[in-house]
Amino acid sequence: MLPANSQRHAGRYAAFAHRLSGVLLAVFLPFHFLALGLAIEGEARLDSFLAWSDQPLVKIAEWGLVTLLSVHLLAGLRVLTLEFLPWRGPRKAWIAVGAIVAALTGILFFVSASA
Amino acid sequence: MPAGISPFSCANGGGRRYSGIMSNTSSTLDVRIWRGGEDGAFQPFSVPRQEHQTVLDVVTYVQRELDPTLAYRFACRVGMCGSCGMTVNGRPRWTCRTHVETATRGSDVLELAPLRSLPIIRDLVTDMTPFFEKWQTAQGRATGSKTRADDTQKIDPASPRRQAADAAIECINCGVCYAACDVVASDPDYLGPAALNRAWTLMNDDREADRAGVLEAATAGGGCHSCHSHGSCVEHCPVGLNPSAGIAGLKRLSLLAMVGGKI
Amino acid sequence: MQAAALLFLAQRASALVLAPLVLVHLGLAIYAIHGGLTAAEILGRTQGSAGWTLFYGLFVVAAAVHAPIGLRNVLREWLGLKGLGVNLVLVGFGAVLLLLGLRAVAAVTGI
Numbered sequence: 001m002l003p004a005n006s007q008r009h010a011g012r013y014a015a016f017a018h019r020l021s022g023v024l025l026a027v028f029l030p031f032h033f034l035a036l037g038l039a040i041e042g043e044a045r046l047d048s049f050l051a052w053s054d055q056p057l058v059k060i061a062e063w064g065l066v067t068l069l070s071v072h073l074l075a076g077l078r079v080l081t082l083e084f085l086p087w088r089g090p091r092k093a094w095i096a097v098g099a100i101v102a103a104l105t106g107i108l109f110f111v112s113a114s115a
Numbered sequence: 116m117p118a119g120i121s122p123f124s125c126a127n128g129g130g131r132r133y134s135g136i137m138s139n140t141s142s143t144l145d146v147r148i149w150r151g152g153e154d155g156a157f158q159p160f161s162v163p164r165q166e167h168q169t170v171l172d173v174v175t176y177v178q179r180e181l182d183p184t185l186a187y188r189f190a191c192r193v194g195m196c197g198s199c200g201m202t203v204n205g206r207p208r209w210t211c212r213t214h215v216e217t218a219t220r221g222s223d224v225l226e227l228a229p230l231r232s233l234p235i236i237r238d239l240v241t242d243m244t245p246f247f248e249k250w251q252t253a254q255g256r257a258t259g260s261k262t263r264a265d266d267t268q269k270i271d272p273a274s275p276r277r278q279a280a281d282a283a284i285e286c287i288n289c290g291v292c293y294a295a296c297d298v299v300a301s302d303p304d305y306l307g308p309a310a311l312n313r314a315w316t317l318m319n320d321d322r323e324a325d326r327a328g329v330l331e332a333a334t335a336g337g338g339c340h341s342c343h344s345h346g347s348c349v350e351h352c353p354v355g356l357n358p359s360a361g362i363a364g365l366k367r368l369s370l371l372a373m374v375g376g377k378i
Numbered sequence: 379m380q381a382a383a384l385l386f387l388a389q390r391a392s393a394l395v396l397a398p399l400v401l402v403h404l405g406l407a408i409y410a411i412h413g414g415l416t417a418a419e420i421l422g423r424t425q426g427s428a429g430w431t432l433f434y435g436l437f438v439v440a441a442a443v444h445a446p447i448g449l450r451n452v453l454r455e456w457l458g459l460k461g462l463g464v465n466l467v468l469v470g471f472g473a474v475l476l477l478l479g480l481r482a483v484a485a486v487t488g489i
Contacts, residue, residue, distance in 0.1 A: 297455075298455065301454075301455035301456060301458075302454055302455050331380075334380055334382065334383050335380055335382060336380070336381060336382045337382075338382060340382040340383060340385070340386040341382070341451075343451070366386065369383050369386070370383075370386075370387060373383060373384075373387065
């Protein structure tokens with residue numbers, strides 16, 4: 001079997017991050033809707049779920065989701081730019097900036113959650 | 116340096132069988148070359164290292180000195196024809212224009228395989244038929260409307276459309292972008308960067324008489340909308356073309372056509 | 379109108395709708411997580427609010443379009459799955475997102 005192609009360039013990493021974050025978010029979304037839908041059964045029901053979610057593992061998962069959403073948004077904005085705005089290079093700097101902004105968003109969430 | 120004359124000496128040289136400065140370096144390259152078809156395997160060879168050695172030099176040495184049954188393609192060997200495309204240490208490139216130093220980056224290992232995403236005929240030789248068939252499917256061929264009795268089409272070389280076409284017409288169909296593209300590798304329907312790049316040049320060519328046909332072919336299933344803008348084509352094109360940008364242009368034209376705009 | 383072009387349009391259009399909504403949502407999440415989440419805080423903001431109903435209603439519809447089309451590419455390219463069956467499954471997934479999502483919007487806004 002031929003080994004996989006091993007090109008390493010920023011555009012490919014950005015695309016993989018965009019795709020992976022999208023898949024994980026898509027999987028998460030129905031559960032998010034179900035959790036929020038608990039409010040139908042009244043405030044107390046939602047509160048008991050929120051109390052359950054107030055544990056470290058869940059908080060880390062929430063941080064992960066916030067970061068994934070940021071990654072997906074920023075990578076997506078780059079794709080929209082490449083496709084619809086006049087071409088001015090592959091905007092590789094955006095990939096580094098996007099990664100940093102996404103990380104910062106996650107950190108911000110974490111800091112806010114811990115306060 | 117191996118002594119003796121190979122039974123495959125070239126007629127016009129006698130003795131000097133490979134380019135590059137003969138040096139007395141004692142280091143050797145650990146070369147692994149794909150042999151056989153899809154179900155083949157890598158075969159190891161030891162090749163003497165030389166200054167300014169290109170990957171094509173290495174392949175040539177193997178075929179002439181070590182194993183005459185090795186099949187590989189080349190023609191001009193000076194970076195003009197695009198025939199020598201192969202996968203070199205995981206990246207698709209022209210072997211005549213790739214120095215061993217660049218490909219190995221300080222190591223002594225050189226792994227050579229045929230271009231990805233094309234059927235393997237044998238060893239390093241691929242069947243380019245699917246590549247050219249997709250070219251046709253994208254309607255990457257010009258359709259004229261004038262006869263010798265008509266005036267020639269006036270084209271302003273400085274016009275944005277002509278500049279867009281000029282930026283993309285140097286493609287010599289080497290297949291490196293096709294091999295580099297992840298979507299080509301994972302979606303058999305995808306026409307690929309080269310075919311769509313050609314369609315883009317036709318869309319910008321004032322002489323093209325069937326732009327509607329070209330756009331329809333380029334935007335069908337497997338066309339430009341399958342591109343995810345990874346940019347591997349741009350990264351690897353040895354001629355410095357930008358199929359990604361052309362494909363983005365096709366996407367914009369497609370949307371324009373959808374809303375009834377003039378394409 | 380070709381299917382590939384339509385899906386592309388839907389994907390990019392839903393992305394353009396989602397971008398500002400996601401930004402607001404991220405900001406809200408960072409703000410709201412401060413001091414812990416309670417149902418009272420969430421519902422106090424959203425209950426009976428026409429604004430939030432519209433915001434999240436639009437969010438759900440756009441996401442229900444965007445996610446299945448994105449997944450379709452992943453299924454095609456990474457798992458080699460294509461054809462009518464796969465398309466139907468994805469339409470089904472979109473419907474599930476729409477239903478659960480609008481139910482969640484109704485739940486938190488009290489509509």
